[in-house]
Amino acid sequence: MHMPEITEADIEIFILMFLRVSAIVGTMPILGNRNVPVRVKGGMSLVIVLLLFPVTAFHPPGSGVLPLILQMAGEVIIGIIIGFAGKLVFAGVQLAGQLAGFQMGFAIVNVFDPVTSAQVSIVAQLQYLFAMLVFLAIDGHHLFLYAIAESYRMVPPLDFRFSGELMQTLVHMSRDMFVVAVRMGAPVFVTLLMVSLGFGLIARTVPQINILIVGFPIKIAVGLLGIVLTLPIFSRILGNIIMDFGDMLRLLFRVM
Numbered sequence: 001m002h003m004p005e006i007t008e009a010d011i012e013i014f015i016l017m018f019l020r021v022s023a024i025v026g027t028m029p030i031l032g033n034r035n036v037p038v039r040v041k042g043g044m045s046l047v048i049v050l051l052l053f054p055v056t057a058f059h060p061p062g063s064g065v066l067p068l069i070l071q072m073a074g075e076v077i078i079g080i081i082i083g084f085a086g087k088l089v090f091a092g093v094q095l096a097g098q099l100a101g102f103q104m105g106f107a108i109v110n111v112f113d114p115v116t117s118a119q120v121s122i123v124a125q126l127q128y129l130f131a132m133l134v135f136l137a138i139d140g141h142h143l144f145l146y147a148i149a150e151s152y153r154m155v156p157p158l159d160f161r162f163s164g165e166l167m168q169t170l171v172h173m174s175r176d177m178f179v180v181a182v183r184m185g186a187p188v189f190v191t192l193l194m195v196s197l198g199f200g201l202i203a204r205t206v207p208q209i210n211i212l213i214v215g216f217p218i219k220i221a222v223g224l225l226g227i228v229l230t231l232p233i234f235s236r237i238l239g240n241i242i243m244d245f246g247d248m249l250r251l252l253f254r255v256m
Contacts, residue, residue: 013056016075016157017053017152018045023077023080025044025045025048026083027080027083028087028144029087029135029140048148052148074160081166082249085170085173085248088174088180089242089245094125095124095177095180097127098121099181100123100127100189103192104220104224127227127234130231160256163256183237188226196219
């Protein structure tokens with residue numbers, strides 16, 4: 001049986017594809033977390049490239065070291081942008097938890113986040129864990145695997161173009177992170193605001209009550225109860241955002 005000949009161009013294209021796929025896998029939510037072993041990420045990237053390589057249309061890369069370096073950088077940037085877009089959704093979830101924790105009195109009650117290596121609010125970390133469960137429950141990781149294959153159809157290897165429209169799209173996506181945070185945390189924000197207004201009225205009408213001592217446990221209890229009661233709303237909103245993420249990715253591919 002005659003084995004197909006592997007050319008130098010095939011090896012270069014394989015390396016370029018591996019760079020893009022590994023950049024996506026290394027930055028996408030959950031699978032790209034630091035607590036996932038590097039061997040797992042590398043093995044998954046290699047398997048995906050082996051599956052996509054025979055069906056991916058490409059043209060031979062340009063000759064020379066400098067063009068090859070620029071092409072490699074372009075493939076890595078594509079992967080990072082796709083993963084960054086997914087991370088923005090979870091950043092919005094953490095921002096919602098951060099704001100809710102601040103209103104509950106947890107401004108200095110922080111924990112170490114092994115994913116970002118930063119100090120985050122304990123409420124933000126709790127909501128981030130909920131978001132991870134919702135993401136896996138609705139097969140959000142499948143969406144990223146589909147995005148990898150779709151990226152090669154809409155942005156073939158060596159066709160990446162960095163434009164002002166791409167930067168504008170990324171800025172708009174970063175802006176939408178705050179919209180996600182408000183949508184996620186609005187019920188808890190409003191509830192805690194009403195509790196604060198109630199304490200303000202009590203402090204004015206009954207000054208003998210020490211609101212500072214009484215208010216802390218009540219706001220914590222109301223905040224946690226609000227988070228629990230709004231979990232169905234939280235799951236539905238996050239599910240809709242993740243389902244709309246495919247349209248966002250297609251927009252990114254078009255401007256690339």
